[in-house]
Amino acid sequence: MLDSQLRTTDSLARWGGEEFLILCPSTDLSGAATIAKEIQSAIEKNNFSVSHKITLSGGVCGYNNSLSLDDLIIKADSKLYEAKSKGRNQIIL
Secondary structure, eight states, rough: GGGGSOOTOEEEEOOSSSSSSOOOOOOOOHHHHHHHHHHHHHHHHHHSSSOOOOOOOOOOOOTTTOHHHHHHHHHHHHHHHHHHHTTTSSSEO
């Protein structure tokens, strides 16, 4: 389902139990936020065959030369947990 929301240049990977990481090369922060919100909307509209509602909380950050890959992942993870602590089902930039 997530693959259908991504461009051919994007990469999707499972990152922990219920967490996923999406790399969007040549994409600014606004573009990455748009992708995240489109995925969130698709998940909300999908009728999953489970008894509880499925939502998406996300953290979006942009790469710059001063950040290592580890720093970038820590920053995105921090934003993800901020989204979860603010009530879930939202994207934090």
